Amino acid sequence: MKYSLFSLARNALSHHERWPRAWRSPPPKQFYDVVIIGGGGHGLATAYYLARNHGITDVAVIEKGYIGGGNTGRNTTIIRSNYYLEPNAHFYEHSLKLWEGLSADLNYNVMFSQRGVVNLAHSYADLDNYSRRGNAMRLNGIDAELLTREEVSGMVPLLDCSSTARYPIMGGLLQRRGGTARHDAVAWGYARAADAGGVDIIEQCEVTGLRRDGNRIVSIETTRGVIRAKKIGLAVAGHSGHIAGMAGLRLPIETHVLQALVSEPVKPVLDTVVTSGAVHFYVSQSDKGELVLGGDLDMYNSYGQRSNLPPVEHAVQALLALFPSFSRLRMLRTWGGVMDMSMDGSPIIGKTPLDNLYLDCGWCYGGFKATPASGWCFAHTIANDQPHELNAAFTLDRYGLGKAIDEKGGGPYPWVH
Amino acid sequence: MLSIPCPYCGPRDVTEFSYGGDGNVRPPTGPDAASEAAWSAYVYLRANPRGVHEELWQHSAGCRRWIRVTRNTLTHEMHGSAPARASAAAS
Amino acid sequence: MPEAVRTYAFDACAAGAENSTVVAPGVTIAERRPRSMLNVRGDPADAGLASALRESFNVTLPLEPNTVTAAGATRALWLGPDEWLLVSERHALQPPASPGRGTLTDLSHGRAVLRLSGPDVRAVLAKGCGLDLHPREFPVDRCAQTAIAKVSVILDHVQPDVFDLYCPRSYARSFWGWVTEACAEYGCRIAPPAS
Amino acid sequence: MTQRFRLASGGLVDRSRPCAFSFDGRDLQGYAGDTLASALLANGVHLVGRSFKYHRRRGIFGAGAEEPNALVQLETGARTEPNTRATQIELYDGLTAASQNRWPTLDRDAGAIYNVFSRLLPAGFYYKTFMWPRSWWLRYEHVIRHAAGMGQSPRAPDPDHYAHRHAHCDVLVAGGGPAGLTAALAAARTGARVIVANDDFEWGGALLREAVEVDGRPGLEWIRNAVAELATYPDVTLLARSTVFGYFDHNLLGVVQAVHPRASHAPRQRLWKVRAKQVVLAGGAIERPLVFADNDLPGVMLASAVSTYVNRYGVAPGQRAVVFANNDSAYATALDLHRAGVVIAAVVDPRLDPKGELPTSARAAGIEILAGHAVARARGGKHVESVLAGPVDNGFVGAAQRELACDLLCVSGGWSPAVHLFSQSKGRLRYDERITAFVPDVSAQAERSAGAARGLFSLNRCLADGAEAGAAAAEAAGCRRISAAVPAALEVADDPMLPLWDIQSDATRTSKRFVDLQNDVTARDVALGVREGYRSVEHLKRYTTLGMGTDQGKTSNINGLAILAALIDAQIPDVGTTTFRPPYTAVTLGAIAGPEIGAHFDPVRLSPMHDTHEVAGARFINAGLWRRPMVYPRAGESDPDATNREVLAVRRKAGIVDVSTLGKIDVQGRDAATFLERVYVNRWRNLAVGKARYGLMLREDGLIFDDGTTTRIGEDRFHMTTTTANAGRVMSHLEYYLQVHWPELDVRLTSVSDHWAAVALAGPESRNVLAALTMADVGTAALPYMGYCEAIIAGVPARIFRISFSGELAYEINVPADYGAALWNALLDAGRAYELGVYGTEAMGVLRIEKGHIAGMEIDGRTTPDDVGLGGMVAADKDCIGKPLLARPALRAEDRKQLVGLVPVDGRSAIPKGAQLVVDPQRAAPNPIIGHVTSTCYSPTLIRPIALALLQRGRARHGEKLYATSPLSNTVVHVEVVPHVFYDPKGERLRA
Ligand SMILES: Cc1cc2nc3c(=O)[nH]c(=O)nc-3n(C[C@H](O)[C@H](O)[C@H](O)COP(=O)(O)OP(=O)(O)OC[C@H]3O[C@@H](n4cnc5c(N)ncnc54)[C@H](O)[C@@H]3O)c2cc1C
Ligand SMILES: NC(=O)c1ccc[n+]([C@@H]2O[C@H](COP(=O)([O-])OP(=O)(O)OC[C@H]3O[C@@H](n4cnc5c(N)ncnc54)[C@H](O)[C@@H]3O)[C@@H](O)[C@H]2O)c1
């Protein structure tokens, strides 16, 4: 049933008792052309674009819990394409363009809200850096504006723009087309659209082993039985290392936990997404009214998907350093997500040393915004057995070759990206 | 907040430490020392288990020793710690 | 040539201390100006080092982690398994010519020292310090390197309810601000610097 | 008349201390010991707010942390606090509160229109609409945003402050009810260090609402004695008004305490971080509502809350009550009300024959019990006026209904143990059929639950359980167990409850049955979610927002789960709970942040000469944690003019700059030179004592990590310098290699950064200035370029390094930090004769750009030595960190960006910061970028703008003309590529 105001009104008459399931829940078949492991945004988008762009519909997405329950469901939902290095810039800009049409494309309102993302500059060095980045963006066809302190203050009135602040605001880099989206809706919207395209979405099905024969994965062991597939795509974010390990691969990935938290909801006070590199922090206000804050990693390998006080303290301190008037609001909930931190802060989308195993990981802090383009490119790579030009640089072997794509220049220490 | 057992100073809050990652990477030696692949593996490939992990930490706000801690990355259960140096010398 | 003027890290902070008139303060803050601080590095088993230190300064290095040995006006603080800090209130500690295989580095100007004392001193320290400072766990002559308010601090329990806090000199003024704010709720007296 | 509903006597309020307060502009009165909620009820005010989505009228529902409805905007101005639970606000004189989420008034709220259209607004309606036209979403969203939210954020900085406190204990007890108090007593008696925290301002928990005896004495007396005994132990910390909000790894618990009473300088709240050896969780249990039509009317309240208002506050929340319960506990409420003179219209109980002790007493008191009945629907406009009750069969109430007039409906659907903290600790729950609730099962950390928190609902058993838990915890923490008498209370025999999750009737179609009162989630929403496939409990939560409000579903979770389970034909334990996460109740952000905000957000580092700079009128900048003088403008002088003046002073005469911020490491030991050979790309063994050398360090991946000069000050001793930004990282990196990989090296590192003040003295006159201050021979023969000596300067023992960042004859002078200011002033005095100036980081930057020296923008973590023109430094005949991977082809590729200089073709256009280099600036995007400007300035020496840039194949392009473009500032400058050393390329001046 197509979603629209009309169908909503019609169903209201029948007390909403006739809505169909958003996606089916079929039992797993024994064989698929393509199996995508991981029912996060990336896995679901990949399945959707396999069907939509490549006509490959004998596809299953296997999810150990519930779809969107990984980082897709626990991120701060910031969407932007303000990258400096070219492979990133083009890839994320493609993603942003897909976001702009996504609700219509999926017939599911993902509430992509282009409210603007501003990176605060706290020093002349920050301003130089942002100029460098913004200029590169503009040359790459991406919108960017450098704001003065007064302009920042005008957009974000509660920000402490006084010159005595510990990290004074000197200006900012604004991407107006950036914003946020409703994270869960992204997973559900892709699932519904993929399902409509024939994809089987199989939840509560954990991959427990990958049986390998020479250079191929011959079967996938799951908690719901053995499944075989011609091609297998891995899109399991922080679990990439663990599952690649089942196939005997060691990845340039470390798993770290990233914290987020929300405040109690209040009436609108913050209409722009505000981030600060210097204090490692980002905040936006959701449509329900909570302030959504993200912070730093725990800074050690971890699969413990739970909250931890020091990063929460730091994120809140950063918030209050910038927005002193929020100190009386309350923290409602905190949680953590299990991140796939790569060795250069950029993703890996492509082939692996195994013939029929493909990899989509290394998303670090930033993979939610990548969801559409990641699905687009990963589907392309799987369908054609070669990368799309947008993900050609994101290979697994780039590290050894000296072709790291290091946006921050932090080096091979994943927890610094 | 983790409590990390410094073999010298005793248990201290994690905020006193800085992380050094996988404790079992070693610069290639012997014939491997000439191999670019071995060096790449040393720099870019780390153990990333969901479970017991041997890792390095520096007690940076304390005695400044680098130590080797064995910790479960899922439960954060601690299985002991030792000076980083001792094991390095032993290997 | 005139004698050079020495300026202390807390100079501007402690100004006016003489006029501090809080009655029954929970905490008293005083700047310390030890004459000399010497960093000792070496093998605790190095007899040469031990005897050099004994002869020159009459100190024995503490071998138990996080403890202090005191000899007259000189305290030896354990900082690490091969590292100590010798602090003398009065003497200029001249490194002995041949300290065994150890190395001695003058750090007299590297750290600024505050002495906090009074009934609420533990409550103040606990505001920023994660260590267990209960007198049973952290008795007199125990020391620790730790972080307080994001500043690396050496904590030395010199007498009951009296703690010396060594912070890197460049952080001193910032740290002073934190400490005085932390003390405020308990009533805080600022005593003149003691050298 | 005020306080119409206050009982003549009873309760813990202090009738001699009235408190005037106002709600929505109405002036009212309560007593010390009241909460805002009890005071409102005493005045007959039930209606306190509007619901989140449909803007329905809502009243006070509970009496504590579980309250979903009664959220108010407390106070105004800078001290305003949104969404504050009236049930937990301790009343004080002068309190002002207002209702939320309504306009213009609580009674007449325009938002109530949403209730009219509620059919169009089922769970998740927004996912299905507002997609057309595409560009309109921001407009729709604007409306949605303004309808959502709840209270108002303060808009002024907080006048209060917050403190943190670390604590350690043997036993932390969370909860100060009967179980918590007996646990604390048992632990304290062993001599254990105990912290006991209770979120309420009164100790006693449920005992405060129960008219019962302990050890034959009134319950309140037992509480008083218990607290008094606890207060006598020196190692017991009693924290009232303190919520244990989070259970984190390694038995660290977060407690937030409201500081009371507040002395001057006292914080508003204090966040305790408690590292406990053992924990006793005694947070009690939370009563559950029942789900029936219009169960959200003001006047519908939890039965236990009603008991609390009657017994603890001396308030009767109504005059004629119906009690609707599926278990025995609410009969106590009926009896409490009865005793207080409230008419009990009936007790409605779905059980066919309730015959426990309490129902029996109720019957004996003449209270009518409608057994086998359920309430199908509450009726009323602004308040409940009556209920319709009838025989219930399998959750359905048929047409045979009886209307019972009432102004108070007390509901109880059973109890859920507060397993929040237990679950946060990662303990595993078990479903207990007997009480139809989840209870703690397997622990993951050193904790145990006690009392109602683990499903024991009899007071007598709670007392004993707490005592045992406290003793066991102390023992596990290493204390000696002692035997002591356990307090006792009468066992009250009760009947099992009868689960009743969703009560349907003919009203089902037209009325709403609320599951989550705060987020306006109805049983129908749950059904819709299930129908559409959002069947995982986590999906259901996210699709309907069930349990996502400020109460985190304390009263709604189990009902929601049970309804879901029934719809998908599953058992409740198979459905499972959603994840419990910190905090237990919401915690003020200010308390989380503590004092480390504002100026203390990060410490500031100051050089020993800071005050001197301030007196000299410096403008400062932040560089990492350091505050450094950027420029010293004179009156009326612009920053650029001042910078030019400072630069020219150095080039023509002399200048001094404070470089104390550089990292300095004393490297000592027999293997010091070997060590340096391994960490730097260049050679060190052959460096003579008394000589300095510029060194470059790589990361392990071959890219540049840091640079600086290192000087051999003794055979086995080097003085290493690092960049300001990397000082800490370099030290750790070096310690890592020494301790982990090269323990065999005899090398010791001591950070001496803070011990030495450092001044760079630069310019053609600098030698003369220096000579005026020292007896030492500083002539070029004795102290040549890259030479080192120790000398007394201005009466201070100093280390003099003849090194130059500026490109002029220059010295870096280090003196012990306390003499930094003296040195600085002596240099100024001596320099006066030579027109010596002071310069800041800005001028230092210009000098180094003119000289083509690299800094942070050139070594940005992506460049190799060769990229920045230093490829020749990499010694071919030795290994060092990073060298193996520096050999990778991509790091030696032809088309890498290389360091070049740029000058504007017209000789005067400034080259914009952050400009990118392109061949054709007019080209449409994407326009290929072939390089970028790293550092740019106006060179007063060369009288034209100059810049450094990284440019593809740059060294081969000298002489080429390109464009430096900055679309952000709309500027394009035609530039010529030149070698990167603009000034004195032969280095004659610095060797002078
Ligand atoms: C706190 C936080 C804040 C963030 N903020 C942002 C932001 O603002 N903007 C942004 O762009 N990005 C952000 N991110 C990153 C972003 O969330 C992720 O990069 C992105 O969602 C990853 O999507 P995914 O589909 O790859 O992974 P996931 O959504 O994690 O999906 C992976 C799925 O694989 C499943 N899986 C794992 N193991 C198995 C198995 N053995 N068998 C079957 N299934 C398995 C998991 O259950 C999971 O559902 C943030 C992340 C976090 C944690
Ligand atoms: N009759 C019944 O069915 C029934 C049901 C439940 C409880 N009860 C009664 O409740 C009592 C149970 O005693 P108890 O001691 O186990 O529980 P309690 O409810 O008496 O005490 C718990 C206390 O802990 C506090 N608290 C809760 N969470 C907290 C937190 N995170 N941090 C700090 N404080 C917190 C509460 O405010 C309360 O004061 C008994 O008197 C029992 O009879 C009866």
Ligand SMILES: Cc1cc2nc3c(=O)[nH]c(=O)nc-3n(C[C@H](O)[C@H](O)[C@H](O)COP(=O)(O)O)c2cc1C
């Ligand atoms: C953008 C965003 C907004 C959220 N808003 C709320 C909220 O208003 N209320 C709430 O209880 N949780 C909110 N959450 C947190 C979720 O409840 C949940 O904690 C998170 O998705 C992680 O899942 P888990 O806690 O079940 O592991 C939000 C999460 C995200 C990512």
Ligand SMILES: [Zn+2]
């Ligand atoms: Zn230590």
